[in-house]
Amino acid sequence: MSRDRERQQSQLAFVASGNDIEVGDRGRLPLPADVLKxxxxxxxxxxxxxxxxxxxxxxxxxxxxxxWTLKRARARCLVQNVDGQTSFLNEIQRRADIAALKALPGGRERFAGCVDTVWGCFREGLxxxxWIDGGAVADWDERRLVQxxxxxxxxxxxxxxxxxLCPGNLLDxxxxxxxxxxxxxxxDPLTEFNSNGREAPLFHAAERFETRNYFAWLLELEFSAGIAAALAAFALEKRVAGACYERLxxxxxxxxxxxxxxxxLRGFLDVWGKAQGETLADLYLAEGWRSHRLDLDDDLRGKTCTKRTLARCDWLIAAAREHFAALTGLDALFWHDEGLGREALIARLEADRARAxxxxIK
Structure with missing residues (x-):
């Protein structure tokens, strides 16, 4: 059984058990829990x-x-898969982990970017x-990327x-x-690539940011300022990510x-380090394909598509039409797209767009 499936079964078993988990201090609530509920x-x-x-x-x-910011669990999660249905439980668990990390020497400084928790309770759904007095990130400059x-x-x-690491989950x-x-x-960062163990080496921190956030922002930058501006921003992000991976x-x-x-980890550093000049555009195409394709698949699985999903799908269709030879030469196609011819790939993407x-969602 995969690590992913083990985690899902464990979460579902906790939900069925009737057990509860709380984090923080109920006594610090500015209003009674019943009022909030x-x-x-x-x-x-x-x-x-x-x-x-x-x-x-x-x-x-x-x-x-x-x-204050209050999250009140929906009676029915809008993400229609197991991870979505157990995400509130998972958030309470992680809030407890982060509170423990902040209690360590130097922890408040290292994890200052994670919001504090006043109180939370899984069964009460609160x-x-x-309140974070900030807004969504409109411009991913060097300061924001480094942080x-x-x-x-x-x-x-x-x-x-x-x-x-989607736009709605980060504030500045x-x-x-x-x-x-x-x-x-x-x-376990000493033995595993991510929470799926070593089963899915495609997924790592920079990829998650690029897939769920940055390439959608780059796509908007392409439209507003042109491909040269998008490539420059892509190069900046790779430098910041590379410095992070060197430290890791x-x-x-x-x-x-x-x-x-x-x-x-060194494998990513090797690829990024070689991407300069014309090869930077090749890396942009390959990783843009990966990011837009993964995000589209994620939205389709959760049935949580938006106008941004459609824009990313349109990018994929255009890339398949105009750069199919380059995509295959870069080994950019993966999973169910691998081995498809140009017309079959375009037909699949058009079907995915219709599903999107x-x-x-509203």
């Missing part, structure tokens, strides 16, 4: 109900002289945090792998903040990491 939205302490939460309703509250990868580095070394208030941990899973190799080696793990149109 039964919010209607017209209360005078409700600042706003925020859109976009697939697992939980998200509220902005003002009470006890400050503002999770309260301080994100520094946080990912510390999480990896702590044995936590974040799968969903002068520093990059991560506040959603529904798809963050434990793993050194720090993991000092802790006795398996040679296979170190070799796997059916699975549009």
């Amino acid at each position: 039964n919010l209607r939205g017209d209360e005078n302490f409700v600042v706003a109900r925020l859109e976009g939460g697939l697992t939980a309703e998200v509220w902005r509250l003002k009470a006890a002289g400050r503002e 999770l309260l945090s301080p 994100l990868f520094a946080l990912l580095e510390e999480l990896i070394l702590a044995g936590l792998f974040e799968w969903d 208030d002068g520093a990059i903040r991560m506040f959603d941990f529904g798809y963050m899973y434990r793993f 190799v050194s720090r993991l080696a000092a802790r006795g990491a398996a040679p296979e793990v170190l070799s796997w 149109e059916r699975f549009q």
Whole structure:
């Protein structure tokens, strides 16, 4: 049985057990838990109900002289798969892990990018945090990239792998903040590539950011400023990611990491280091294909497609039409696309686009 399936079965067993898990201190709540559980939205302490939460309703509250973020688990998660259905449980578990990490010497500094938790309870479906007075990242400049990868580095070394670095899960208030941990899973960084063990070497921290976030931003940059601007931004991200991976190799080696793990990380550094000039455009095409394809597949599996999903699918169709020979020469096609001819690949992508149109969420 795969590590992924083992984790899913463990989470489902916990849900069925009737056991509960709490994190934080109920006594620190600015309002009684029953009040939070039964919010209607017209209360005078409700600042706003925020859109976009697939697992939980998200509220902005003002009470006890400050503002708060309340997550209230949806009765029915909008992500229609096991990971989505157990994501609120997973978030409570990870909040407990992060609170423990912050309690270690120097922990508050290393994990400052992870939001604090006031109190959360799985069975009551409530999770309260301080309000982050920031916004979504509109421009991934060097400062933001450095801060994100520094946080990912510390999480990896702590044995936590974040799968969903999507735009809605990261905020910037002068520093990059991560506040959603529904798809963050434990793993052993000394022996494993990610929370699937060594079964899926395709997935790593930089890939997760590129797939779930950065390449969608690069796509918008292509439209607004041209491919040269997108390539320059891509090169910047690779430099920042490369510096992070160099540190990871050194720090993991000092802790006795398996040679296979170190070799796997060095492999990315080798590829990125060779990508200059014209070959940078080749790497952009190959990793753009990987990122857009994986994100499309993820949205289709969860039936959580958006206009951005359609835009990414359109990029894939155009790439298949215009750069098929380059894609095959770069070994960019993978999984169910591998071995397909040009017309068969385009037909598959067009069918996927039709499904993405059916699975549009509000």
